[in-house]
Amino acid sequence: MNRYEKAAGAAVALMLIAGAAIFFYAPTDWLQGPVQRIFYLHVSSAIAAFGSFAVVLVGGVIYLRNASPVADRLARAGALVGVVFTTVTLVMGMLWAKKVWGAFWVWDARLTSTLVLWIIYAGYLLVRRLADPGRQAARFAAVVGIFGFIDVPVVYFSVSWWATQHPGPVIINDALPPQMLATFLFTMACTAVLAGVMIAIRYRIEALLDERERVFEPANVIVAREPQTAP
Amino acid sequence: MNPLRVALAVARKDLRSEWRTRELVPALAQFIILALLIGNFGFQIDSRNAASIAPGILWLALVFAGLVAFGRTFTAEREQASLEAMLMTPASPVAIFAGKAIAASALLVVCEAVMLPALSLFFGTPLSGGVAAAVLLATVGMASLGCLFAAIVARVRARELLLPLLTLPLWIPFIIAGGQAVQSAMGQGGNYGGAISLLIDFDILFVVLTSLAARFVLDE
Amino acid sequence: MTYLVLAYAFAVAVLGGYLVWSLRRLRELERRQL
Numbered sequence: 001m002n003r004y005e006k007a008a009g010a011a012v013a014l015m016l017i018a019g020a021a022i023f024f025y026a027p028t029d030w031l032q033g034p035v036q037r038i039f040y041l042h043v044s045s046a047i048a049a050f051g052s053f054a055v056v057l058v059g060g061v062i063y064l065r066n067a068s069p070v071a072d073r074l075a076r077a078g079a080l081v082g083v084v085f086t087t088v089t090l091v092m093g094m095l096w097a098k099k100v101w102g103a104f105w106v107w108d109a110r111l112t113s114t115l116v117l118w119i120i121y122a123g124y125l126l127v128r129r130l131a132d133p134g135r136q137a138a139r140f141a142a143v144v145g146i147f148g149f150i151d152v153p154v155v156y157f158s159v160s161w162w163a164t165q166h167p168g169p170v171i172i173n174d175a176l177p178p179q180m181l182a183t184f185l186f187t188m189a190c191t192a193v194l195a196g197v198m199i200a201i202r203y204r205i206e207a208l209l210d211e212r213e214r215v216f217e218p219a220n221v222i223v224a225r226e227p228q229t230a231p
Numbered sequence: 232m233n234p235l236r237v238a239l240a241v242a243r244k245d246l247r248s249e250w251r252t253r254e255l256v257p258a259l260a261q262f263i264i265l266a267l268l269i270g271n272f273g274f275q276i277d278s279r280n281a282a283s284i285a286p287g288i289l290w291l292a293l294v295f296a297g298l299v300a301f302g303r304t305f306t307a308e309r310e311q312a313s314l315e316a317m318l319m320t321p322a323s324p325v326a327i328f329a330g331k332a333i334a335a336s337a338l339l340v341v342c343e344a345v346m347l348p349a350l351s352l353f354f355g356t357p358l359s360g361g362v363a364a365a366v367l368l369a370t371v372g373m374a375s376l377g378c379l380f381a382a383i384v385a386r387v388r389a390r391e392l393l394l395p396l397l398t399l400p401l402w403i404p405f406i407i408a409g410g411q412a413v414q415s416a417m418g419q420g421g422n423y424g425g426a427i428s429l430l431i432d433f434d435i436l437f438v439v440l441t442s443l444a445a446r447f448v449l450d451e
Numbered sequence: 452m453t454y455l456v457l458a459y460a461f462a463v464a465v466l467g468g469y470l471v472w473s474l475r476r477l478r479e480l481e482r483r484q485l
Contacts, residue, residue, distance in 0.1 A: 004477060008470055015466075019459075038458045045462070064447050084469050091465075092458040099454040116400045123396045131387045140383045143444050144397060147376075150440065151401045154433070158404040161429065162411060194466065201473045208480040 004201050011197040014190040026183040035099045042092040044191035045085045052082030057149040060142030072138040077202035079124045086118045109160035116155045120148035234326035241330025259296050260345045266292035285354040286413040300339045301377030302394050304331045305385035328445035336374040361416030368430040369409035375441040376401045382448045
């Protein structure tokens with residue numbers, strides 16, 4: 001078992017403990033019932049996603065400044081992990097919304113901007129896949145990642161401004177009893193560890209992929225070179 | 232080299248080239264009329280719902296026309312070669328980028344001049360300075376973002392697919408504020424002043440950001 | 452109640468599945484290096 005697998009095992013163990021806390025330690029919400037327990041992982045995933053996208057932002061900025069391949073790989077890793085966590089956030093949120101609000105989807109500020117976030121970084125991953133690998137792709141992706149990160153609070157602000165023109169559904173009350181708060185903080189910490197491990201693994205994968213491409217390059221160059229003929 | 236003069240020179244070059252071929256504006260104008268027509272059928276427009284649906288159709292048509300107009304700023308073969316030539320001069324990449332964005336916006340504004348009267352004609356909505364102002368303000372911000380991402384996808388495979396995917400999420404704030412402004416200018420209630428000031432804020436934010444990003448995207 | 456179960460089942464499937472997939476990818480790439 002290599003060290004990544006050990007780290008992954010530890011992260012999974014932590015998540016299982018968090019799961020136990022979510023289902024057995026946290027009290028049942030008297031207003032919403034058991035379905036409220038979705039909150040713990042749903043919000044933790046959202047935070048893990050934002051954190052991952054912040055990694056993309058930082059990696060992108062560093063890459064634009066000094067073209068460091070480490071920064072670019074980190075950004076790539078962050079984007080993929082971030083999209084995974086955003087997907088979890090959106091689906092858990094939709095299931096919760098269906099139970100509590102009666103609809104899978106409403107166009108409020110938070111849901112809309114989270115959806116936009118997902119689309120933006122899915123676009124980031126596509127740009128990487130479709131652009132010829134190298135400095136240019138890394139640069140373009142850095143710009144996409146930076147604009148994406150800025151756009152989300154802007155979208156959030158626009159939609160909430162718009163939503164206050166047309167009153168929307170109930171906004172979630174933020175006051176949490178201590179046992180719930182403790183469960184949430186613990187779950188968030190465990191999820192952050194899981195995200196960190198996932199990013200580390202993906203970083204290593206990207207590093208190996210980069211190396212592999214360079215490994216093939218000399219062979220291509222030799223094959224492509226024409227025999228020199230005298231003028 | 233004065234950046235403003237560079238920008239205007241680049242814009243003039245692009246506009247002159249479009250004037251010679253006259254391909255984009257007629258095609259876009261035609262597209263916009265068709266979009267209005269389809270909107271009529273798709274939304275089952277009648278005299279009662281026309282006024283409330285018209286703003287939505289305006290923005291849909293504008294967004295798709297905008298994607299085409301800005302998408303083309305960096306794609307033509309000749310464009311790539313002349314762009315590389317321009318970048319070898321001491322002119323700043325930001326000025327070149329600004330010039331291209333100005334030219335593309337001008338073309339879109341011509342189309343808007345077709346669209347707004349047509350919208351008014353087909354849907355019976357008032358044609359006012361308020362509507363025009365909202366559309367023009369949104370065009371500025373949308374142009375800067377559209378052209379930046381057009382420059383990014385110009386050298387990428389499947390650029391027609393990727394451009395909307397990257398650009399539309401960033402256009403959402405403009406569509407929200409612009410939609411609100413147009414709706415209110417057409418008498419459907421809402422906060423016109425607030426929407427316009429939001430548009431101006433977004434314009435400033437994104438023009439500054441795209442100017443900063445332009446040199447990373449155009450530089451090679 | 453079912454919504455709760457569905458939500459966590461989805462999360463486990465996606466997060467767990469992604470983790471397993473990425474570990475396998477890593478193994479495969481490291482093997483090819485040798």
